[in-house]
Amino acid sequence: METQPLQAKIRKDSGSIKSRKNRKAGLIPAVLYGHKQESIMLSLDKKEFSKVIDARTKMVNLKMGNSEETAIIKEVQFDTFGKEILHADFVRTDLTEKIVAHVPIVLYGTSPGVKEGGVLDHALKEIEIECLATAVPDNIRVNISELAIGDTIHICDLELPANVNALGSADVVVVSVHFAAAEEAEEEELASGPEIISARKLDKEEESKNKD
Numbered sequence: 208m209e210t211q212p213l214q215a216k217i218r219k220d221s222g223s224i225k226s227r228k229n230r231k232a233g234l235i236p237a238v239l240y241g242h243k244q245e246s247i248m249l250s251l252d253k254k255e256f257s258k259v260i261d262a263r264t265k266m267v268n269l270k271m272g273n274s275e276e277t278a279i280i281k282e283v284q285f286d287t288f289g290k291e292i293l294h295a296d297f298v299r300t301d302l303t304e305k306i307v308a309h310v311p312i313v314l315y316g317t318s319p320g321v322k323e324g325g326v327l328d329h330a331l332k333e334i335e336i337e338c339l340a341t342a343v344p345d346n347i348r349v350n351i352s353e354l355a356i357g358d359t360i361h362i363c364d365l366e367l368p369a370n371v372n373a374l375g376s377a378d379v380v381v382v383s384v385h386f387a388a389a390e391e392a393e394e395e396e397l398a399s400g401p402e403i404i405s406a407r408k409l410d411k412e413e414e415s416k417n418k419d
Contacts, residue, residue, distance in 0.1 A: 215249040215271050216271070218250045230253075236293075238295075240296075249297075259280075260283060263345060280297060281297060283296075304339070306338070306343070311333045314349050316351045318355075320356040325385060342368065357384070358384055359382070361377065361379060
């Protein structure tokens with residue numbers, strides 16, 4: 208994983224009113240924490256940080272005046288519409304230490320099972336991994352070109368980069384292909400459900416027998 212430089216200014220003010228004023232001025236409030244050190248409140252240039260986010264950068268070299276710190280972008284908060292950046296969290300990291308990260312799973316290829324009318328179920332969209340901070344991949348690619356109807360790929364089947372370990376159960380399903388007809392039959396069965404025989408219906412049937 209590449210480390211991208213990012214300019215930041217240390218801020219001493221806090222509070223929602225001040226944060227709103229900073230955003231209007233083109234500044235994004237942020238915080239740097241971790242490694243049992245004191246948290247530092249920061250301000251980022253909106254345009255510069257937006258470029259970092261658009262580039263899907265995960266690790267940055269924060270330049271704060273005469274000091275620098277390497278950090279992972281832990282969380283970025285957006286507004287309700289997912290357009291405006293409201294706040295960012297950074298966690299200090301050492302390039303020689305292992306970290307836990309979540310990376311997306313990307314499917315590629317064409318499944319023969321889908322060509323035959325099967326339904327592709329991409330059950331796991333991202334995976335939790337552990338590796339060196341410098342080795343976090345942008346994504347995990349999964350080849351589905353040999354996935355026939357009835358086939359399943361689990362976490363244990365994934366081809367991970369060297370020195371990258373998957374966390375969680377190895378039996379978790381990542382992607383599978385199943386019959387479309389089976390899915391439709393199951394939905395119809397759930398929709399119809401068992402027939403409920405009411406007491407009123409029994410009374411009517413008994414009354415009909417008595418008349419006969």
